Amino acid sequence: MSPGETNTEVARCDETASEPGDSSSPSVAVVHMDLMSKGGGEAVAMNALEALQAAYDVTLITLTDPDIPALNDFFNTSVDAEALTVRRAGVLAPTIHETFGLKYYVLQNALLGRYARRHADEFDLLVSTINELGLETDSVQYVHFPFDWTVSCADRDHIFHPTVEDDSWYERLCTRVAGVSRRDIQANTLFANSEWTAEVVEDAYGTKPEILHPPIDTSEFVNLPWEEREDGFVTVGRIERSKRIAEMIRVVDGVRERGHDVHFHVIGPTVDEEYREEVAAMAAEREYVELEGEVPRSELVERICTHKYGIHGKEYEHFGMAVAELAAGGTVPFIPSNGGQHAIVRDEELLMYDSPEDAVEKIAHVLEDESRQRELRMSTREIERRFGRRRFKRAFRDAVDDALAQSGASEREPAATVVSNPASNED
Template sequence: MARVAVFHNTLDFQGGADAVCLHACAALAEDHDVTLFTASKTDPVTLADRFDISLEADVVQPPGATALAAGFEALGPFVGPQLAARTTLLRLLCRRRLDSFDAVVSTANELSIPGPSVQYVHFPQFRLTRTEAAETSALNRVWTRLAGPEAPADRRTRLVANSAWTADVVERLYGIRPTVCHPPVDRIDGRPWTEREHGVLVLGRIAPDKRTLEAVEVLDRLRERGYDLTGRIVGAAPPAYREYVGRVRRAAAERPYLGVETDVSRERITDLLGRYRYGLNAKPREHFGMAVAEYVAAGMLPFAPADGGQVDVLDGDRRLLFDDLDGAVDRVASAVETDLRPFLPRDRFGSERFAAAMREHVAAILK
């Protein structure tokens, strides 16, 4: 048994990366003493319950961490999520304590850290001025100098990526290709296809990068074509995106066929996943696509842009992938017209697979 620190810059976005963090804590706690270091206003235990995860780890918020999280939350509408800045400052606050652990597992991307580490990359957070795959600012050079790794993989460091697409980006930036380990998504039970609602579910964080309003436009255009589809938007509404969430709420209020639910329980999410026929994601360059994977796991027909990690999730099938909003409308319309039924394996991304992989990576660096 080893002492393992899990480093996660914030849980406040309550999305797929945070689910990976909590699943990793649960998996590693079976063999090791686990301590989670984070700077969050969100209570980790409450969030773990929402994801239906048993969190058996000590949680450490270094002095000043809560104020740091509150400050980023207040600035969010103006400067964006600033993940690299969060990582840099949290690393500064807790670096001395991390030195005392046998291994560090970063579930918040790559960073410079001493000693053995597993670094799970959802998308690189440093060196972003060197890639066109992400929007960034000149400040990223500053954060890269302060906390970015020079050579993030040696025999004591393992890089892991959430998708082949993310692995490609990491390889271009660092010259090293990570091992791909898809995030955990378990099979979700639901109604038989013929008993499901004739509607579109849009699941995931409500934020500009998720293009929630573009998903609303797809539904509008389908209805204009004569398809009597309803819609429901369900997801976290982080305070950093409160202005955008307000716009989405107003759009729903103007449409009797569209509903919005925010910050709901896991039971409610699984109920909706098991009730709807169609799932839509509108974000291009999705790093993996947890919502898309949940659509598959729940026996829905999922639709997503034809780039990013969601191509992995949808096995590259062009019946489900689109290049633009016109293509999204066409794909859903074609599925309705032909009565296309779900055909992808529902248990491909199970949590036991993920847990076993994370335990193996940690065991390897401890040797």
Template sequence: MNQSKHNLKKVAVWHPYFLGGGAESVSLWILEALVPHYNVTLFTLTSPDLHRLDILYNTHLAQQKNLTVQPMLPSSLSPSLIDRLIANNPRIKSALNHWAVRAFKSMNTEYDLVFSTYNALDMGRVGIQYLHWVHVVDPQPHKNKGWTRLMMKFSGFSMDQLKQNQSLANSYYTADRIKLAYGIESRVIYPPVIGEVEVVPWEEKEDAFLCSGRIVAAKQTHLVIEILQAVRDRGFDVKLHITGGGGGTYKQSYEQKIMQLADKNSDWITVYQDLPYKDYLQVIARCRYGIHRKPEPFGISVAEMVKAGMIPFVREKGGQVEIVGAHHDELLFDNNNANAVEKIVQVLKQPDRQMALLESLKKQQSLFSTEKFIAEIQAVVAEYFQN
């Protein structure tokens, strides 16, 4: 770009913390999309380790001259301590979120654009917001009382201001929830999904399932283990690779439970934690199947499975249905583990059907890529400045 840094328009991006997961990936790739064209400042509670995040998410942010990180908390406070408090105490998480909202509103007045990559937000002025889900920073109406009401008052949080922002959604499923929650329309931009997976012929892949994402209770990893144990009991010698996604600081007890289960079943379960991006690609390249138990607003890990040429089994509701395709009913299971086991067994015992599914799933792959995501984010911001 010919313009100097001083001549570029200034964009303030709000993302309060980086604890791992899909929202983090989206935020980092939004920064990746913006820094070649704008002078970008990331407002966050504590300085993230950009070198580490680049390794985990295949971004290239640590050396970007057009990116400035503006921590909103004093540098004397330990980032690891703040992360633990956010992960384990909902009231402290809420308090820090609203403190960050208040601070951001007071610090963003000199910028040409404000952009929340962490859900719907009152930024003190009209901007762009990318929603992974609804009522994340703002409360659900029936919960707007007591502590929550106090926090909203502290940050001066205006729902009317939030509704004036241009909204982006991670799926049509989420867009419908945004309409119900806020009465506003949103533009769907699917999250960035890796594309450069080594192509391993099906016959050379492992008879293994991938379960990818943070190892937390909400992801129901223990139920994935139960489902695949039942599949094994039906005579299918499948393996399970569990990857910890972006990692982060979350409650440790559940993670320990999963590690213990894996140790007891080490002949068929392997757990990988905080894998560098290149190593993660090697794991997913060699798995034939994927499984995801939790209904998701989108489900980046499921999209990665599709892009990697796997056959993924997912819940029948949520954004992940858009990824797999609603027409692939045999890959969609309900809340009953027995239903999941039956769907998996039916596919496993029909090699010809597996080949047909793989061919059909290829049509879904073009919906998701980092290149498509970058182009769409850049177009939204360019349009914003043209209006």
């Protein structure tokens, strides 16, 4: 399915949809910190923008100046750059972002939400694709991982942002600036990217979001026969410390020490230069490790489809879009056992590890049994059914339709009823 076909399919949800940018269309502001980070959250935002442009006058409230054509190439989307209004969220938050990058991430998002709230009366609806912000009560918010401004989570170490110390002056500042209340959050239309995240949100705010798995682009993956694939691993994700790339390299070391001649490709954009240098130094010492960094989408797909195994290192992953892509491309993906990513591999014990040592044991066991390898693979068709983009866009668009109808801002008939999300039915 081409990006153009995707946009057409979404528009067909409602034959009365207006042209993008039509002044008669309801106005929707999508709030997202930095699309150029090019992670899973940004994939959600780009697909949401594409879906909403089919019917609404869309503005992006952000901290940067995104290169929409480049992002379309990266995510295989078709957001109309000319029809999209991009507005920087004031001066302070963009300046902090330009100066410090992700260092004050939570504060930047607090300021972003505050700006959007102050300008809410300029739009018919506010939509956040960057977690729960202090928006008005009838907004639509997609939660990848809760900020928990109310600081009510019992399992705080895994829930709140790791750069924020409990009850620090910085935390108190962020909480005050954000202006988020439990009552407002409970009145919003909330989505969570996984069952695990939904439970975390419920723990934090006393309300459980609807589960809407992120949009996985399966259109370019091909099912290359197992015997034609290379005996190697691929990992995909931003190069930063939380992705635990160094630990994955050591896992590959351990697997090789068991007598398996495997290699390792590390693919993804750099967001932490210091950590990238550490990983590059490790790769330079190992001829079987290739640090590729950010590559074109076509090369990413080719690398996945020509290798047998995938590996993911981030613990307490909220969902794991990279894991779903590894599965869609026909690899056998090995993942940490915690967080939301276990749903992708259907809780298969052999694919989930508790520690690097456990990863080596389980990977070596699978590598020694070719029939088991074939049994553990998932098909592109299955990933499309459970996590595909059309499913996501239709459900997201319906939620916005409903929110606008409830506020009286939309005169259109509601879009066609969405079939229950098959990704939620672990059959």
